[in-house]
Amino acid sequence: MKALINSVSRLGRGTIFLSKILAGIPQLFLRFQLVVQQVYSVGVQTLFITLIAGLFVGMVLALQLYYTLTTFGATDTLGMIVDLSLVRELGPVVAALLFAGRAGSALTAEIGLMKATEQLSGLEMMAVDPVHRIIAPRFLAGFISMPLLAAIFSAVGILGAYSVGVDLLGVDSGAFWSQIQAKVDFYDDVMNGIIKSVVFGFIVSWIAVFEGYDCIPTSEGVARATTRTVVHSSLAVLAMDFVLTAIMYQ
Amino acid sequence: MFRSIEISVGLFVGIGLAALFMLAMQASNLGSFTSEGSYQVSARFVNIGGLKVKSAVKVSGVKIGQVADIDYDSNTFEAVVVMNIEDKFSQFPRDTIASIFTSGLLGEQYIGLEPGGDIKLLENQSEIRHTQSAMVLEQLIGQFLFSKSKDK
Incomplete structure (x- = not known):
């Protein structure tokens, strides 16, 4: 019972915290360099792992599907299937999981350590609201970076599938692209994938900054908050993915 | 220091938009009809x-x-x-x-x-x-x- 009340009150705190962040975002456009700095540490530093992961996911998808599709003599559809799986599902979801592991955990640890070393209280002493100065730029940066990372993941994945499918396994290059352009719809498939990644960016950034801000300010508390960020945001991404897919592709 | 951050963030956003453009024009039906x-x-x-x-x-x-x-x-x-x-x-x-x-x-x-x-x-x-x-x-x-x- 106590655990239930605890988690409900955490949810409430998280929601109030979110409304404070959102209220602080309009001011950020006056000091946009704060956001640019955070896009660097949240987005640019996640770029490398996203590129590598996207390339290998695309390559292994092409390899696996090729062996299955040869039994039906339908290897021409390889590009289309890889493209659909990437832009609809794997791009947004895997990029969000990588983002939670690479950027979300770092955000929580950074904010948690700021709290543990009383830097946040220090800011408050100087009449600077830490939510506006520290939290909001990080949240907005995550929100901006996530769709870009997901798009990069999908694009690199398709190129990886092309290199394996066409260059290595001998699928026809024209069939690869023409099947993609005939069957993948921009609004139904690509746009819905982008909407998914926007939602995931929102969720992961929210969980990461909240866990950091709400952690127990000890070294153990920061460690536990970091773990919680990765676990909770991964689960939230997967659950939201199911809900969004159910809404989008009825 | 801040200048190099600006450049790399600009590159990141540029690559991201290029990827979106590629998904739109090359990897979907938007460019074809x-x-x-x-x-x-x-x-x-x-x-x-x-x-x-x-x-x-x-x-x-x-x-x-x-x-x-x-x-x-x-x-x-x-x-x-x-x-x-x-x-x-x-x-x-x-x-x-x-x-x-x-x-x-x-x-x-x-x-x-x-x-x-x-x-x-x-x-x-x-x-x-x-x-x-x-x-x-x-x-x-x-x-x-x-x-x-x-x-x-």
Whole structure:
């Protein structure tokens, strides 16, 4: 019972915290360099792992599907299937999981350590609201970076599938692209994938900054908050993915 | 220090937008067909089979447009299919035949046009009078079995 009340009150705190962040975002456009700095540490530093992961996911998808599709003599559809799986599902979801592991955990640890070393209280002493100065730029940066990372993941994945499918396994290059352009719809498939990644960016950034801000300010508390960020945001991404897919592709 | 951060963030956003652009133009149907610069023609079918909105409209196997809308006319008990055809393919005689074909045995269905011999041409919002419905595999099998049992 106590655990239930605890988690409900955490949810409430998280929601109030979110409304404070959102209220602080309009001011950020006056000091946009704060956001640019955070896009660097949240987005640019996640770029490398996203590129590598996207390339290998695309390559292994092409390899696996090729062996299955040869039994039906339908290897021409390889590009289309890889493209659909990437832009609809794997791009947004895997990029969000990588983002939670690479950027979300770092955000929580950074904010948690700021709290543990009383830097946040220090800011408050100087009449600077830490939510506006520290939290909001990080949240907005995550929100901006996530769709870009997901798009990069999908694009690199398709190129990886092309290199394996066409260059290595001998699928026809024209069939690869023409099947993609005939069957993948921009609004139904690509746009819905982008909407998914926007939602995931929102969720992961929210969980990461909240866990950091709400952690127990000890070294153990920061460690536990970091773990919680990765676990909770991964689960939230997967659950939201199911809900969004159910809404989008009825 | 801040300058190099700005450059790398700019690069990151640039790569991200380039990826979005590639997904839009190269990896989806956005670059291949636009509904502007097209005219609409309708046709009535007794049965459209598995035809869907955005199915292809083809002449001699060349894609010239796509299905824009499918509706059912409850007065004549027929399906009404509206298709968008690109403007550069505007030279179709009035008595063109529209049929619903299947690409391959189990493939997607599309509308195939066969030009007739009339001097007058199809215009925007005009209707194709000669149509041929989709081949429904179950009906064919049913007819085949029925005629077999009659033979005995």
